[in-house]
Amino acid sequence: MKAKLTIQKTALTAIAAFFTLLALFPLAWVMIAGFKEKTEVLSTPFRFFPKQWLVTNYVDILKDAAFQKAMLTTFGGAVLFAVLSLLVNASAAYVFARLEFRFKTVMWLYVIITMFVPGMAILLTSFIVVNKLGMLDTFAVLVLPGVASAGAMFFIRQFYLNIPLALEEAALIDGAGRIRIFTSVFLPMSYPVFVIVGIGSYLGYWNSFVWPTMTITNPDLYQIMQYLATFRSERSTEMGMLMAGSALSALPTIVLFLIFQKYIISGIKISGLK
Template sequence: MNRSWYAPRRLLSYLLVAGIAVTSLFPLAWMAISGFKGQNEVLRTPFQFFPDVWRLDNYRLILADPAFVRAMVITFVGAVIFTVASLVVNSMAAYAFARLEFAGKRLWWLVCITPMFVPAMAILLTSFVVVSKLGMLDTLAVLIIPGVAASGQMFFLRQFYLNMPAAVEEAALIDGATRWQIFLQIFVPQSLGPFVVVGIASFLGYWNSYVWPVLVVSNPDLTQIMQYLATFRSARGNEWGLLMAGSTLAALPTILLVLIFQRYIVNGVRLAGIK
């Protein structure tokens, strides 16, 4: 390679990455800063990024709203339960399809991964009918149970389990270990990276869900945070600064989650590469 071109190309790549980062982070930064603005400053013309005077009133008011705090808490609780349940169900299914032999395995695997290719909106009405017939409407269970088994997560974890050495499993079987012991004591401890990827995907999917909660939940005590924000204008009027403060606080848990586990996310994706 001609070294005279190396520095300019490297500089260009840095500029490109910086441009992408700025473009991606600008809306988030504007939202957070708008929470410190007065009501008439958020949509001011001409555009002004920073407020004339930094105010904490919007953040104080939104945190003093019992409906907002309740929505944040109930959504967080539901997201944690949903994440744990997703990890348990999908990891066990992935292990079974990756390492066990049973009758109709290929057929059942086809059945399990088929939902990957079906848009969620296409089965929204039928899903509503099912949970309605089961008497699950207006319960926390209706927000958690229908989405626990996810074909995409099964597929992801199965690829990781397929790549694990068979010799370790065979040695454990020779020593008298059961399949449950092998799964819990060998496979689960080795699955931290993929579990983080699947767990974060589950948490984000639940936290950002809007259409399904609106359809199946009308009890104010179970209002999810995205429902709260979506109905904010009709309930509170054009208080844009307050809405931006609420949106910023609603985004914080997911941002912190990704920042804390970013190293595991990269390693998890790498380790679960397609076999």
Template sequence: MAVITAEPKAAAAEIPHRRVHHDAKWWFYAIGKAIAGIVFILAALLPLAWMVVAGFKSKTEVLQTPFQFFPEVWKWENYAQILADPTFVRTMAWTFGGAVLFTLLALTVNSLAAYAFARLDFRFKRTLWVLVITTMFIPGMTILLTSFIVVTRLSMLDTLAVLVIPGAASAGTIFFIRQFYLSIPASLEEAAMLDGCGRFQIFVRLFLPLSKPPFVVMGITAFLAYWNSYVWPILTITTPERYVVQQYLATFRSERATELGLLMAGSTLAAAPVVILFLIFQRQIIGNIKMAGLK
């Protein structure tokens, strides 16, 4: 009888030990996860923070050795001087207007194509869909020369149209929006047809109001693609008044290479709209990423 009662007591004595071991393992995992998160955040934000701080440095402090993160004297006039430059302000406004126009055109064209592939039945639908998807695997650089020849023959060089129209249609955007449209119940579309709505009315009144999640992600993607474009603009735009912001910064660096503090200030202001855009729509972006992960 003594042996029988001793085994439960021994097992009961091991339970606190196991619990302590489990708690220690959990704390070790939590601390490791926190450290990895901090390292990742610092690695992502350090270049941006350095660019912002470098905008307050003098000409010689930006690349001085030994490296010094903060300036000895904060030169606030760098930002004031770049903002007082009418060329920079005009370039920012021109680029922002073109990015908004490009985003609206991209969402319009790609959402219409996505609705057609998701909901309509027509001849050669599968063949056309395969052709559209295939373009996703063609690098943009491989068609750069042929695209330049096309826009040259269309007399689109050195215009806003050459920056907005050629890249508006995107197979990736069509695929993303199409997958979202496929998840919308067909009963909603059938009810709209019973009410006398045509295909275009169904798209405008039913699908567009429900398209905010994919439109936010794809809209920001299109905006960033236009804002950060460099290779295509330098091939097609030659008038300084029509330069996009990346062209302006590249020209500024080549012509005024010694004024690195001023260049960092301009780069910071050029990155500001992108950062602000992300801060405004960060909840929608994270929510859409979680939704895509669940699907």
């Protein structure tokens, strides 16, 4: 019995290790392939580790002005996008969680229904709208369209509904206004939910590809995924640099995730599923 348990345990550990390595493998591979010599990336037979560890690919891509620009503007855009999205969606979440006003149900339905509109159905007409607004090839076209999100609002509202009323009653009796209560009671308590929603928005912006490709033609405003896709088609011989660039483009999100992983992983629990 005991021997059987040990075997079982070893087998389970082996399975866990196998899947964990499998999950990390593609990423590890692209990072390591970035250290290979240009011709070695796809040399036959396949080798996981480089014959010689070279930093040239990483140095070259980091020196590439367009890459630097793409990384910086995408990072700035993603941070701005996340902050705006938190502000806009959290204020609405607070209103729906706590305030009473005329046509509340109508407003609620109006906002929530947008959640069911799939992006593809409005991709082209959104393009026409931003074109008419003269937003093409501006920073605003990257940031603004996705800021308001019924899903994010709903998620934050679920969190606010669980904040006990007692916390704000004292402030209400003292005569604090609703906005004061929002900024001084709700916002400080929002940290866990803001981390989850904020990183979600950040990632959505960082990883987006089709929208930037449609709306940005000025290379100065290329976002990182657009840059990588363009690099891939235009400089297809520079495979080592592409590997290094792909690895570097994933790095900021991975670092961010590692910093906040505790919240994100525990956030899966409060995501309304349970």
